[in-house]
Amino acid sequence: MPVTIDKDTCIGCGACVGVCPVGALSMGDDSKSHCDEGICIDCGACVACCPVEAISQ
Ligand code: SF4
Ligand code: SF4
Numbered sequence: 001m002p003v004t005i006d007k008d009t010c011i012g013c014g015a016c017v018g019v020c021p022v023g024a025l026s027m028g029d030d031s032k033s034h035c036d037e038g039i040c041i042d043c044g045a046c047v048a049c050c051p052v053e054a055i056s057q
Contacts, residue, residue, distance in 0.1 A: 001057070002040035003047060007032045009054035016046035016055060 002024070012031040024039035025046060033046075033054070047055045 001042060002035050002037040003042070004056050005033050005035055006054045006056070009052050010050075011052055011054075013051060015049050015051065019045045019049045021045065 007030070010032045012027065012033070014027060014033075016033050017025045017027060020040075021043060022039055022041055024036045024041075026034050026036070028034040035046075042057065044057060047057055
């Protein structure tokens with residue numbers, strides 16, 4: 001299962017985009033993080049790095 005990003009909680013810091021080992025995360029036009037479900041390998045790195053706990057597995 002790919003991660004779920006709570007858009008209301010995300011503050012658009014971009015930290016998760018930098019830690020994803022497979023490039024599954026990107027910043028959307030709404031300045032919120034977006035996960036490409038076909039690429040995410042569910043490693044959990046982004047969940048651990050998000051400062052506002054916006055990402056869940
Ligand atoms: S769980 Fe891992 S692979 Fe999936 S988006 Fe987060 S950092 Fe990338
Ligand atoms: S680390 Fe968290 S707050 Fe920062 S862009 Fe990613 S989901 Fe949003």
